[in-house]
Amino acid sequence: MATPPDRDRLGEFDIIARFFAPLATDPASLGLTDDAALLHGEAGKDLAVTTDTLIEGVHFLSSDPAETIGHKVLAVNLSDLASMGAEPMAYLLALSLPEHDPAFRSADWLGSFAAGLQQLQEASGATLIGGDTTGTPGPLAITITAMGRVPEGQAVLRSRAREGDLLYVTGTIGDAALGLRLLKDPSLSGDWNLTDDETRFLIDRYRRPQPRTGLARVLRHHANAAIDLSDGLAGDADKLCIASGLGARVDGRRVPLSKAAAKACKSDPSLLPALLGGGDDYEILAAIPEDRARAFEIDSQRPGVPVTAIGSLHARLPTQAEFIGLDGEPISLERRSFSHF
Amino acid sequence: MATPPDRDRLGEFDIIARFFAPLATDPASLGLTDDAALLHGEAGKDLAVTTDTLIEGVHFLSSDPAETIGHKVLAVNLSDLASMGAEPMAYLLALSLPEHDPAFRSADWLGSFAAGLQQLQEASGATLIGGDTTGTPGPLAITITAMGRVPEGQAVLRSRAREGDLLYVTGTIGDAALGLRLLKDPSLSGDWNLTDDETRFLIDRYRRPQPRTGLARVLRHHANAAIDLSDGLAGDADKLCIASGLGARVDGRRVPLSKAAAKACKSDPSLLPALLGGGDDYEILAAIPEDRARAFEIDSQRPGVPVTAIGSLHARLPTQAEFIGLDGEPISLERRSFSHF
Structure with a gap:
C-alpha cells in the first residue's frame, strides 16, 4: 500500500501554530497571525535593528543538526546587538524550506530547529514577533532580523x-x-x-x-x-x-x-x-x-x-x-x- | 589574453557602497557601515514590523526584470504596513545573490534592482537602513524587513x-x-x-x-x-x-x-x-x-x-x-x- 507522499509533510499554518507560535510570547507578536508585529514606542530608548542570512552550504553545513542551525542564526544577530550595547528584545524569522526534501517539513527537524531558537531566546530575552515561511527550490536559507533597546544616545558604534x-x-x-x-x-x-x-x-x-x-x-x-x-x-x-x-x-x-x-x-x-x-x-x-x-x-x-x-x-x-x-x-x-x- | 574571470563581478563592499549606500539617506542607517541600524524611539508611536521573502521561481520569474524584482520585494512589505495603518519609515534588505551566475553581480543588474527600490522608497517615504549581502548556491532570494509608525493604539488589526x-x-x-x-x-x-x-x-x-x-x-x-x-x-x-x-x-x-x-x-x-x-x-x-x-x-x-x-x-x-x-x-x-x- 502506498503511503500518501505528504503524510509527514506539515503545511505552513500547522508549522507556525505548532513550532513557532510557542516562541511568540510577547503580545507584540499578535500571535503571529496579523500582517505585522506591533511594538510600543519607548521614549528615551533607541532601537538597534540588524539582519543576517544563513544559507546551507555557505554559513553552515548540511550535516549540522537542526538545533544548532536554529541557535546559530539567532546567535549571529544577537552578537550584532551586543556589540552595539543593545539589550535583545525581539526578532523576526524568514524561513525558506527546501521543496525537494520533506525532512525539513518533518516534526523532528522543525521541533529541533525551534528548540535551538527557544534556548537562546530564553537566555537572551528576545522573543519571536513575526516572520515568513516559504518553500524554495534552493538550499535551506534563514534570515533573522533582530531588534534591541539601548538607552538614548548610548549605542556603541x-x-x-x-x-x-x-x-x-x-x-x-x-x-x-x-x-x-x-x-x-x-x-x-x-x-x-x-x-x-x-x-x-x-x-x-x-x-x-x-x-x-x-x-x-x-x-x-x-x-x-x-x-x-x-x-x-x-x-x-x-x-x-x-x-x-x-x-x-x-x-x-x-x-x-x-x-x-x-x-x-x-x-x-x-x-x-x-x-x-x-x-x-x-x-x-x-x-x-x-x-x-x-x-x-x-x-x-x-x-x-x-x-x-x-x-x-x-x-x-x-x-x-x-x-x-x-x-x-x-x-x-x-x-x-x-x-x- | 585571458580576461580575469572576476573582472565584471563586483565585491560585497563595492556593491554596498555603489548601489545601496545611496538608498540609505536616513542617519539611522549609520551609512550601512555598522553592526546594526539605530532608530530613535518616539513616544506616542507604535512600530509595525513585517518581513517577507521573495525567491526566484517561487515569487517571481527568472525572466522578470531586476527593476521590477526590486520594486516587488519592497512593495509586498509596504502592503503589510499599509493594511496595519502604518506609515512606512525604514527597511532592511537581506540579498542572496546566486554564485553561479555573474549577471547578478554586474552593475547592470544591481543598478536596475536598486532603481526599483529607489523609486518605491521615494514614493513611500521608507529608506534603507541596513541589510546583509551574501552569495548562495541556490536561486536569487531577497528578504526585506520593513518598519512603519502608527499613532499609539491606532493600528488596524x-x-x-x-x-x-x-x-x-x-x-x-x-x-x-x-x-x-x-x-x-x-x-x-x-x-x-x-x-x-x-x-x-x-x-x-x-x-x-x-x-x-x-x-x-x-x-x-x-x-x-x-x-x-x-x-x-x-x-x-x-x-x-x-x-x-x-x-x-x-x-x-x-x-x-x-x-x-x-x-x-x-x-x-x-x-x-x-x-x-x-x-x-x-x-x-x-x-x-x-x-x-x-x-x-x-x-x-x-x-x-x-x-x-x-x-x-x-x-x-x-x-x-x-x-x-x-x-x-x-x-x-x-x-x-x-x-x-
Missing part, C-alpha cells in the same frame, strides 16, 4: 574609537575556524593531537556561537567603539580602524586562544594566521579608553565574559590592524577575513 | 471586525493572477482577446504591485479591521473572518475587475474562481462600520485609492467568506488561496 584606546577582545579567537576544518576533514583531529573533547569543543564553537549579550551594558559604560567578530579578527579590526580613522597595533602573542586551539597551533604553527583571519568567532572587539581599562575588566567579570587586551589604537598609522608575531615582526596575513560572498 | 461591518476592497482583483498566466503562456493573450496594452497591464500588475500606502491614514480613521491581499481574496478574507470570529458574505458580482480582467473573464467565464483565489493582488480588504462607509469612500478619494463595497460580516455564520455568483448561488472555489509553500 564602530566609528568612535580614539587615539590611545586599548583594544580588547572577548573569549578566544579562531576556535570556529578550526571547528569548520575539523568538520570538513576529521583526520585533522589526529594531526593536531586533539582529544575527542577538544575536537567536540572546537566543532561546537563553529556550530553554536555564544553571543556576548551579557556584555552589552558593560560596553555602553566603558567602550568608545566595538564591533562583533563575524568575518575574522584581522578583517573586522580593519573595519573598526577604517570607521574610526585610526590604525591598530595588535600583539599576536596576546590574542587569546583556547586550550584546544593552542594545541592545534603547537602541532602546526602555520595555523595561526588562519585563526586571525578566520570567521565565525562571534566574539567582540572593543576600544576602551586607557583610564577605563581596569573598570572594564572588573565589570566584565559580572556577566562572566573573559576579556583580554591585545593592542592599541593610534593616529598617523594606516587605517588597518597590524599583528605583531613572536619574533616582534608583523605577521603576514594572506587572508584577513572570511567572505561568504 | 485583522481581528477587530464587528458584526454588520461592510467589506471593502481596494483597486481591482485578479489582475496579477492573469498576468502570471500570461507570462507562463503568452498564447492566452489571443484566447482572451486582449490588446497588447491590456496584456502588458496585467503582466505589470503581477510584476509591479502598488502598495496602498496612501490609504494607511484612512484605514486608521475608519476601519475596524484590515488585511492585505497577498494569497488571494478568498483565502485572505477567510483569515480576516477567522481572526475576527465572523462569517462574510461577498457578492461575487461586485468584486471589482479591471477592464482587461473583465475581458478575459468574458472570453473564459471559468476564470472567475481563479481570480478570487489567485495571489499577488496586494490590494487591501477592510471591514468598515456601516455608519463610516460614506466617509471612508470620500476620504479614500484624496490619496486616489478606488474602494468598492463587496460584502458584509455576520455572526452565526461559519468563519469564512462565502462568494455569491451571478445566479445568486455560492461560487464553488476549488482553490481559495495561492500558496508559495
Whole structure:
C-alpha cells in the first residue's frame, strides 16, 4: 500500500501554530497571525535593528543538526546587538524550506530547529514577533532580523574609537575556524593531537556561537567603539580602524586562544594566521579608553565574559590592524577575513 | 589574453557602497557601515514590523526584470504596513545573490534592482537602513524587513471586525493572477482577446504591485479591521473572518475587475474562481462600520485609492467568506488561496 507522499509533510499554518507560535510570547507578536508585529514606542530608548542570512552550504553545513542551525542564526544577530550595547528584545524569522526534501517539513527537524531558537531566546530575552515561511527550490536559507533597546544616545558604534584606546577582545579567537576544518576533514583531529573533547569543543564553537549579550551594558559604560567578530579578527579590526580613522597595533602573542586551539597551533604553527583571519568567532572587539581599562575588566567579570587586551589604537598609522608575531615582526596575513560572498 | 574571470563581478563592499549606500539617506542607517541600524524611539508611536521573502521561481520569474524584482520585494512589505495603518519609515534588505551566475553581480543588474527600490522608497517615504549581502548556491532570494509608525493604539488589526461591518476592497482583483498566466503562456493573450496594452497591464500588475500606502491614514480613521491581499481574496478574507470570529458574505458580482480582467473573464467565464483565489493582488480588504462607509469612500478619494463595497460580516455564520455568483448561488472555489509553500 502506498503511503500518501505528504503524510509527514506539515503545511505552513500547522508549522507556525505548532513550532513557532510557542516562541511568540510577547503580545507584540499578535500571535503571529496579523500582517505585522506591533511594538510600543519607548521614549528615551533607541532601537538597534540588524539582519543576517544563513544559507546551507555557505554559513553552515548540511550535516549540522537542526538545533544548532536554529541557535546559530539567532546567535549571529544577537552578537550584532551586543556589540552595539543593545539589550535583545525581539526578532523576526524568514524561513525558506527546501521543496525537494520533506525532512525539513518533518516534526523532528522543525521541533529541533525551534528548540535551538527557544534556548537562546530564553537566555537572551528576545522573543519571536513575526516572520515568513516559504518553500524554495534552493538550499535551506534563514534570515533573522533582530531588534534591541539601548538607552538614548548610548549605542556603541564602530566609528568612535580614539587615539590611545586599548583594544580588547572577548573569549578566544579562531576556535570556529578550526571547528569548520575539523568538520570538513576529521583526520585533522589526529594531526593536531586533539582529544575527542577538544575536537567536540572546537566543532561546537563553529556550530553554536555564544553571543556576548551579557556584555552589552558593560560596553555602553566603558567602550568608545566595538564591533562583533563575524568575518575574522584581522578583517573586522580593519573595519573598526577604517570607521574610526585610526590604525591598530595588535600583539599576536596576546590574542587569546583556547586550550584546544593552542594545541592545534603547537602541532602546526602555520595555523595561526588562519585563526586571525578566520570567521565565525562571534566574539567582540572593543576600544576602551586607557583610564577605563581596569573598570572594564572588573565589570566584565559580572556577566562572566573573559576579556583580554591585545593592542592599541593610534593616529598617523594606516587605517588597518597590524599583528605583531613572536619574533616582534608583523605577521603576514594572506587572508584577513572570511567572505561568504 | 585571458580576461580575469572576476573582472565584471563586483565585491560585497563595492556593491554596498555603489548601489545601496545611496538608498540609505536616513542617519539611522549609520551609512550601512555598522553592526546594526539605530532608530530613535518616539513616544506616542507604535512600530509595525513585517518581513517577507521573495525567491526566484517561487515569487517571481527568472525572466522578470531586476527593476521590477526590486520594486516587488519592497512593495509586498509596504502592503503589510499599509493594511496595519502604518506609515512606512525604514527597511532592511537581506540579498542572496546566486554564485553561479555573474549577471547578478554586474552593475547592470544591481543598478536596475536598486532603481526599483529607489523609486518605491521615494514614493513611500521608507529608506534603507541596513541589510546583509551574501552569495548562495541556490536561486536569487531577497528578504526585506520593513518598519512603519502608527499613532499609539491606532493600528488596524485583522481581528477587530464587528458584526454588520461592510467589506471593502481596494483597486481591482485578479489582475496579477492573469498576468502570471500570461507570462507562463503568452498564447492566452489571443484566447482572451486582449490588446497588447491590456496584456502588458496585467503582466505589470503581477510584476509591479502598488502598495496602498496612501490609504494607511484612512484605514486608521475608519476601519475596524484590515488585511492585505497577498494569497488571494478568498483565502485572505477567510483569515480576516477567522481572526475576527465572523462569517462574510461577498457578492461575487461586485468584486471589482479591471477592464482587461473583465475581458478575459468574458472570453473564459471559468476564470472567475481563479481570480478570487489567485495571489499577488496586494490590494487591501477592510471591514468598515456601516455608519463610516460614506466617509471612508470620500476620504479614500484624496490619496486616489478606488474602494468598492463587496460584502458584509455576520455572526452565526461559519468563519469564512462565502462568494455569491451571478445566479445568486455560492461560487464553488476549488482553490481559495495561492500558496508559495
